[in-house]
Amino acid sequence: MPGICIVGAQWGDEGKGKITDLLAERAEMIVRFQGGNNAGHTIVRGGEEFKFHLIPSGILHSDKLCAIGNGVVLDPRILWEEIDGLRRRGVDVANLRVSANAHLIMPYHVLLDTAGEMKLGKLSIGTTRRGIGPCYADKAARLGIRVQDLLDPKILRKKIMAAMEPKRLSLRPFEKDPLLDLHAMTEEYVTYGHRLEPYIADTARLCWEALDGGDTVIFEGAQATLLDLDHGTYPFVTSSNPVAGAACIGAGVGPHDIDEVWGVVKAYQTRVGAGPFPTELEDEVGARLVEAGHEFGTTTGRRRRTGWLDLVALRYAVRLNRMDYLAVTKLDVLTGVEPLRVAVRYRSSEGAVFDEFPYHQSILHSASAEYEELPGWTEPVGDCRTQADLPAPARDFLRYVSDFVGVPIRLAGVGPDRDQVIWLGDEPALRAA
Ligand code: GDP
Ligand code: IMO
Ligand code: MG
DSSP: OOEEEEEESSSSOSSHHHHHHHHHTTOSEEEEOSBOTTOOEEEEETTEEEEESSSOTTTTSTTSEEEEOTTBEEOHHHHHHHHHHHHHTTOOOTTEEEETTOEEOOHHHHHHHHHHHHHHGGGOOOOOOSSHHHHHHHHHTTOOOBGGGGGOHHHHHHHHHHHHGGGHHHHGGGTTOGGGOHHHHHHHHHHHHHHHGGGEEOHHHHHHHHHHTTOOEEEEOOSOGGGOTTTSSTTSSOSSOOSTTHHHHHHTOOGGGOOEEEEEEESSEEEOSSSOOTTBOOSHHHHHHHHHTTOBOTTTOOBOEEEOEEHHHHHHHHHHHTOSEEEEEOGGGGTTOOSEEEEEEEEOTTSOEESSOOOOHHHHHHOEEEEEEEOOOOSOOTTOOSGGGSOHHHHHHHHHHHHHHTOOEEEEEOSSBTTOEEEOSSOOOOSOO
């Protein structure tokens, strides 16, 4: 199948990086379509760990084209550090392409993100403070600065001036910050322009050429469905659309170009930052999941909140993205948790039952989850490579999840390494036979 979209089904950090790296084996091109360096995607190969914030998770395959699409917001300093870091580790990045239309995160976006969070105090969203929200806000306000502007110092300077003008009041506390000096900022960004110039391209056209030539293109999502600006737990969301539909806009292709949607879901639930979390565990089981799953943010190092797998939310994510397949990660982390619980409905504070994910914020905030109890298993599963190797309760767990949401599970992760995976059913012949 030529167009494959990979999205997160929960609140992020499901293991999209690992799944993208695995499926990339059978693709020719991998493109990131939204988000920025709020993302942290991890790949572990033979014990060696790679963390990507902006570069698509296909980059370890040196023969694949990897594109940062127009829908991404890009901090050029971070991108440069990432390119440089990979080169130092001997990874060839010659096949990286960066959309000329992607918007740039500027120093004032980062300052405003932090200032905004401080101002909200107890009501803060818990953003990654990477300037994501303010950058997308400028994009919508048509005050954004794009990658292509890096190549023309005069235009760049004018656009920076125009973008900073309406922010004068909110930037006043940072007046003396050298980061905001117009001359220095322009110089710094022009330097990034020189460095990135060889990578800048019309990435939408590259996608069309690949797809029209019958190549397989992977659209790699960042963040996840429940953090979607429109469909997530607003306002505790990110400022882009991580759902599959957004791959079209963020990469520049049409809906018919996407043939398969894969949802990545952890065998339990995690969330970094604030917002409702009906299945949250604040007890020793939650602490155990944090420890066994190493649940600390890839980008900010924050401890992730943990809870039981939420099938009400998963069914919602399946429908929103119209998922074809699921990849269930971190099954190994559930070893020894007895009994296991999965949320199958919510109950509001007034006692009303919700089988479907409620749209109303106050209901979601006060909803408690109701569970189905499933038998756990005690055997470590990290060395299992086929479905038959798994303990029966682990197989039953996967079957229960798949039946509940009505989507086949094609992959199960049993450890961080790329080899620690079980293909369920046939390994996919990704290119149409
Ligand atoms: P992403 O943002 O969705 O790409 O996910 P992250 O990389 O932020 O977080 C997922 C974490 O889980 C990373 O540390 C991965 O190495 C790790 N991981 C992925 N799959 C598995 C798995 O099946 N089992 C275990 N134990 N860890 C996994
Ligand atoms: P990956 O791609 C988990 C969360 C932040 C915060 C909210 C808004 O690695 O799954 P933002 O900085 O985007 O304005 O923060 O979104 N968040 C993520 N949580 N994984 C991510 O990315 C995230 N990117 C943003 O913690 O709650
Ligand atoms: Mg992550």
